[in-house]
Amino acid sequence: MPSIRVELLPGRTNDQKRAFAEAVTRESVRILNCVPEDVEIIYTEVSRDDWAVAGKLLSDPKGD
Amino acid sequence: MPSIRVELLPGRTNDQKRAFAEAVTRESVRILNCVPEDVEIIYTEVSRDDWAVAGKLLSDPKGD
């Protein structure tokens, strides 16, 4: 607690995922007053074919 | 807002995903009174091995 889910586009390295997990955990401890062991983060990579905004897939060319 | 997640079996084409995103966005605007840019849809494909109903995996032969 907190249990955090992060949906993001593919392409981030393990170093980025580790650094982001470290930062979010540090800020959870600082702001939400929990202990690091209680902070769980799960990343889900979502391809541009599977992510739509305003009725368009992110993989669609702009201006379509 | 709305933020929509769609879990579905594999096999739909990008054309189907695009057409469904267009339709759901149009209906969100019409019925839920939001603007297209606020409608986010994420598809998650779930294999039949990972989807169970009534205690059976969808990949199990019928009648098992």
Next chain:
Amino acid sequence: MPSIRVELLPGRTNDQKRAFAEAVTRESVRILNCVPEDVEIIYTEVSRDDWAVAGKLLSDPKGD
């Protein structure tokens, strides 16, 4: 299948939720080739205090 989750701001009536469920189910059948009985939709109302974009809660006054 599909199993759909809709996060949205509070304030929609049951009539709107019913109409949106009908429309999304109809479009699932038409575009994703499934049967109505397989379409499950769950709404989650999220208060503006609990929804943040660009680091601001939606309940924060604009321009803050």
Next chain:
Amino acid sequence: MPSIRVELLPGRTNDQKRAFAEAVTRESVRILNCVPEDVEIIYTEVSRDDWAVAGKLLSDPKGD
């Protein structure tokens, strides 16, 4: 109803997933008083690179 999502590390066999779905469905019927056909379970396998606890990826060597 209930609709259940299970996030777990990769490596379980279909037999384990089937057995767990059977057990969870049986316990849903026994304890939550529902019928087997109403129990839906979706598994999501999460790699150790995508799962962090206490600011560390599960794929990181211990003691890092």
Next chain:
Amino acid sequence: MPSIRVELLPGRTNDQKRAFAEAVTRESVRILNCVPEDVEIIYTEVSRDDWAVAGKLLSDPKGD
């Protein structure tokens, strides 16, 4: 790991939620070979107004 989410209709008692959590944890240990401390379960109660199947809200009278 596993991290489990259970969406269900309102009305179960804490005793039922505790008994179901005990049963699911026991079966996770037995079948998925994990330790009890790794099994996290979160319940989300979903009202019948917010749950739709086949385009109908569960709160709608049957036969509508």
Next chain:
Amino acid sequence: MPSIRVELLPGRTNDQKRAFAEAVTRESVRILNCVPEDVEIIYTEVSRDDWAVAGKLLSDPKGD
């Protein structure tokens, strides 16, 4: 993108939620190279009756 969900125990103030959203957005921009407007965070408060670890509800007295 990223789209972030935070499940946490009740009791945090709007100031804490705002500060955490600011921090997570800042770190998303810094580490994941996205723009603030793309960072969406939704909080879900989960009562101790609805959160179980190792087969016990968090609302259960310790040592039960």
